[in-house]
Every structure is written in C-alpha cells, then in structure tokens.
Amino acid sequence: MEKELTPGDKVKIVTLKEELEGTILETSEPEIILLKLKSGYNIGIKKEDIKDIEIIKEQHKEAEKVLPKENKNLPYIDIIVTGGTISSKIDYKTGAVKWLTEPSELFQIYPEIFDIANVRKIKVPFMKASENMSSEDWKEIAKECEDSLNNKDVKGVIITHGTDFLHYTSSALSFFLRDLNKPVVLTYAQRSSDRASSDASLNLKCAAYAAISDIAEVMIVGHGTINDDFCYAMPGTKVRKLHASRRDAFKTINAKPFAKIFPDGKIEPLSRYNVRNNRKAKLDTAFNSKIAVIKIYPGQNPDILEDYNQKYEALILELSGLGHLPMTQEAKFDWLPKIKKAIDNGMVICAVSQTIYGRLNPLVYSPGRELLKVGVIFLEDMLSETAFVKLGWVLGHNQWKSKVKEKMLYSFSHEINERLEE
Numbered sequence: 001m002e003k004e005l006t007p008g009d010k011v012k013i014v015t016l017k018e019e020l021e022g023t024i025l026e027t028s029e030p031e032i033i034l035l036k037l038k039s040g041y042n043i044g045i046k047k048e049d050i051k052d053i054e055i056i057k058e059q060h061k062e063a064e065k066v067l068p069k070e071n072k073n074l075p076y077i078d079i080i081v082t083g084g085t086i087s088s089k090i091d092y093k094t095g096a097v098k099w100l101t102e103p104s105e106l107f108q109i110y111p112e113i114f115d116i117a118n119v120r121k122i123k124v125p126f127m128k129a130s131e132n133m134s135s136e137d138w139k140e141i142a143k144e145c146e147d148s149l150n151n152k153d154v155k156g157v158i159i160t161h162g163t164d165f166l167h168y169t170s171s172a173l174s175f176f177l178r179d180l181n182k183p184v185v186l187t188y189a190q191r192s193s194d195r196a197s198s199d200a201s202l203n204l205k206c207a208a209y210a211a212i213s214d215i216a217e218v219m220i221v222g223h224g225t226i227n228d229d230f231c232y233a234m235p236g237t238k239v240r241k242l243h244a245s246r247r248d249a250f251k252t253i254n255a256k257p258f259a260k261i262f263p264d265g266k267i268e269p270l271s272r273y274n275v276r277n278n279r280k281a282k283l284d285t286a287f288n289s290k291i292a293v294i295k296i297y298p299g300q301n302p303d304i305l306e307d308y309n310q311k312y313e314a315l316i317l318e319l320s321g322l323g324h325l326p327m328t329q330e331a332k333f334d335w336l337p338k339i340k341k342a343i344d345n346g347m348v349i350c351a352v353s354q355t356i357y358g359r360l361n362p363l364v365y366s367p368g369r370e371l372l373k374v375g376v377i378f379l380e381d382m383l384s385e386t387a388f389v390k391l392g393w394v395l396g397h398n399q400w401k402s403k404v405k406e407k408m409l410y411s412f413s414h415e416i417n418e419r420l421e422e
Contacts, residue, residue: 005033010057015049021056068114075155076120077211078148080141083127084162086189086200112201116208116265120154130162130169135392138172139285145173149182149281156183156211158204163188163241163249166220170236171389174218174413178282180274184218185210186236190247199223199247206231206261213267214276215258218413223247224260232257233267237386237415240356253356254381255417286396288313293388295354296325302338314348314395316387323351323360323368323378340374348404350377350391352384377405380416390415 005011007026012019013035020035025042027034032044113119125140141159148157161169170186177184187207189200199222207221210233218236226247238255256271290313294304308315319325325335343349351371353360359381362368372378379387387408394400394407409416 005053005055006058008058009055011035012054012056013045013050014052014054015045016051017049020045068111070118074116074118075212076153077117077208078121078123078151078154078157079119080123080125080144080148080157080159081127082125082133082137082141082159082161083129084160084166084188085191086160086187086203110201110204112205113208116205117155117212120151121148123148128162130165133165133169135172135287135289138169138176139287141169142173142176142283142285145177145184146281146283149177149180149184154182156185156213158207158211159184159186160204161186161188163190167236167239167241167250167383167385168389170218170220170239171386171415172393174236174415175390175393176283176285177218178284179279180216180218181277181279181281183211183213183215183276184236185221185233186219187221188250190245190249199228202228202263203231205263206233209261209265209267210259213259215267216274216276217258219258220250221261222250228263230263231261233259233261235414237390237413238383238417240383240385253383254358255414284393287392288395289392291315291388291392291395293318293384296320296335298326299332300326300335301333302326302335305335305338305342309342309345309347312347314350314391315342316384316391317349317351317376318354318384319351319360320354322364323353323362323371324365325367325371327367327370336370336374339371339376343375348377348391348395349375350379350387350408352379352382352387354384356383377408379408382415386415 005024007024009024011024012021022035022037025034025036031047033047035043035045037043123144125144126137145157148154166186166188173184185207187203189198189203191198203222210219210221215233219233220236220239221231221233224230224232234250234252234257235255238252239250240253241249242251243249258273259270260268292308292312293316295318326333327336339349351360360378362372362378394404400407
C-alpha cells in the first residue's frame with residue numbers, strides 16, 4: 001500500500017513476516033523505508049515486503065518557540081547545558097541525535113521540571129560530548145556555577161552532561177567551587193528522550209528537587225535502579241559509571257549517597273552533607289594538566305617512567321589490591337628503582353587501587369612499605385578519576401609545592417572516607 005510518509009511519522013508496518021511499530025526516518029534509498037524502533041534501533045524494510053502501513057501519528061511542524069509562564073510561587077534555578085544525550089533530541093532526517101541549543105526546545109521535551117521550579121536562565125557555555133572535554137571546560141562550567149550560586153534569587157544549579165566522563169567533571173567542580181552555599185547538581189541520560197525507556201525525564205525531575213533542597217554539595221543525580229522509582233544524589237568525588245547502558249549506571253563507591261530523591265519530591269537523607277548557607281561561593285580553578293594515569297599490569301616494563309618523567313610532573317599509578325606492583329627478584333621487571341629515580345628527579349607519584357572498592361594499605365606487605373619509603377603517596381580509598389583531578393588541582397597551586405602529600409591526603413570534598421561503606 002503506497003502512502004506518503006514524512007520523517008517523524010509514527011507508523012505501524014505489516015510485512016510478510018512481522019508487524020513493526022516505530023518512527024519514519026529519512027533515507028536516500030527509494031526502495032527502502034527506514035524505521036526507528038521503540039527499542040532505539042534503526043531497521044531498513046524493503047517496500048516490496050510491506051503488506052500495509054498505518055500512520056499512527058503524523059509528525060507535526062516544529063512547535064512554536066515559547067517559554068512557560070513564570071510561577072511566582074516557585075523557586076528559581078539556573079540550568080547549564082553542556083551536551084550529552086540528555087541535551088539532545090532525535091533528528092528524523094539522519095536517525096541520529098542532535099543538540100538542544102534553544103531553551104524552548106528543552107521546555108518542549110522536559111516540561112515536568114517547570115512545575116518544580118522557575119528556570120531563571122539557561123546557559124550554554126559550549127556543547128560537547130564529555131569525552132571531548134578538558135580542564136579548560138571544567139573551569140568554564142565552574143565559572144558559570146559561581147555566577148549562579150552568588151545570585152540571591154537562585155536556589156540551585158543543574159548541569160546537564162554526557163555520561164562517560166561525567167565523574168571527572170563532578171570531581172573538578174567539587175574542588176573548584178569552595179565555600180559552597182547551594183546545591184550544584186549534575187545529571188545525565190543514558191537513553192535519548194525519543195525512546196520509551198529514556199531515563200532523562202526522571203533524572204531531570206529529581207535533579208530539580210535536589211537543586212531546591214538544602215544539600216549544599218556538588219552531586220550527581222540519577223536513577224537508583226533500572227526502574228523509575230527513585231534517584232540517588234551521589235557525592236561528586238565518590239561516584240563512578242559502572243555500566244555502559246543501564247539507567248542506574250552511576251554508583252557511589254566506598255560511601256553512601258547523600259540522599260534518595262523520589263518522583264513526588266520526597267527526599268530521604270542517607271548520609272551527612274553540608275547544608276544550604278549564606279556564604280559566598282568562591283572560584284578556585286588552579287590546575288596543572290601535566291599529570292597522567294598509568295594502569296599497572298603483570299610483566300609491565302617500568303622504562304615508560306623515563307618517558308613520562310620528561311613530559312609530566314606527576315603520575316597516578318593504579319596498583320593492585322592493597323597497593324602492589326611488579327617488584328623483587330620474582331618479577332620480570334622491578335619497578336622500585338625506576339620509581340625512586342623518578343621521585344628523586346622531582347616527580348610526584350601517587351597510588352590508587354584498581355579494585356574500585358576498598359582501601360590501599362601499604363603497611364601490610366613489604367612491597368607496599370618499600371614504595372612508601374621511596375616517597376609514593378598512597379591515596380587511601382580515593383577513586384582513580386578523582387585522584388587524577390585532585391592531583392592536577394593541588395599542583396596548580398604553586399604555594400602548595402612543599403605540601404603536596406599533605407594536601408592530597410586532606411579530604412576537601414568527601415574524596416577520602418575514613419569509614420568505608422558497602
């Protein structure tokens with residue numbers, strides 16, 4: 001049956017073998033109909049195999065770019081849009097997603113948050129996938145946050161962000177924003193807004209409740225389970241993405257979330273946090289990018305330290321278990337002499353564990369004690385990503401050059417937890 005279809009039309013297609021529902025995408029192949037299924041996957045169907053097409057819903061013209069009316073009874077928040085799946089929408093011509101760059105587009109797709117708070121301002125400092133960000137981008141986000149945090153009319157800030165390197169940004173903001181007085185909430189989407197299983201709406205809704213709460217912390221807010229039952233508000237320095245695609249991909253490591261946030265706005269505190277206050281938030285974006293992370297593996301040659309020593313000022317070594325790497329006569333290569341040489345030459349070397357959960361303890365076995373003796377700084381239960389960001393921040397302060405160990409082992413923003421949690 002021949003029907004005129006427009007990209008964006010929702011249709012039901014009956015073929016010789018099956019019945020499919022989805023959204024029409026644009027294609028240059030005249031004999032093929034390209035369909036985006038509810039699962040999010042695209043499929044090409046030969047026209048000759050189609051028995052019937054039913055148009056369920058036609059694609060309407062682009063909605064008028066209007067903003068919701070201000071509700072004087074609601075608090076005000078600012079939103080900083082930086083990119084990622086949550087800041088995108090389906091492009092029916094390509095089947096891919098494209099950035100939301102207009103405030104009105106955000107309102108059309110996520111109207112629920114405007115029942116919770118007035119959005120005073122939407123800021124778009126840049127639009128980037130998280131893997132394309134650098135410390136310069138973290139600084140720009142922090143500067144936008146400072147401006148919002150010190151505005152008396154703003155209750156809190158939401159930052160929409162890509163997922164893959166989100167925990168680097170949350171760590172950076174945790175150090176860059178000092179004397180925090182209001183909530184700074186980073187949120188995300190694993191699945192785009194056009195998919196029935198999208199997590200974007202609940203994450204943004206919970207983020208809005210977090211932004212007007214009394215939790216004066218940098219936090220990541222996202223699904224607590226694969227269902228739409230609640231979100232966690234997680235410390236920005238103690239969180240990691242642990243799954244490529246699940247809606248509850250982010251988990252708090254070696255600590256508890258700050259709170260559970262429910263779709264009706266109920267907030268259930270789970271751990272101690274700093275509360276909303278009248279201080280003036282301060283920006284401290286000092287950062288030295290001459291740092292790197294090396295993951296230690298069996299049989300690894302330590303000669304690479306000499307290359308790093310020429311280009312970098314500091315390293316994070318991801319050690320095994322309690323804090324071990326190839327050493328002694330049993331190993332093919334002994335890392336200890338090269339580590340000692342690098343430290344003697346002025347390089348700062350810190351250690352974290354590859355195990356994610358648990359804490360380093362160099363005193364249990366002799367290899368750890370030897371590393372401690374030559375000057376390796378063991379960073380307790382600090383996550384590798386957080387350690388990387390913190391080391392760059394600490395080294396960015398020239399006045400701390402003689403106090404690097406002291407500063408790295410001081411917990412500025414919950415990054416070191418004396419008592420580990422499941």
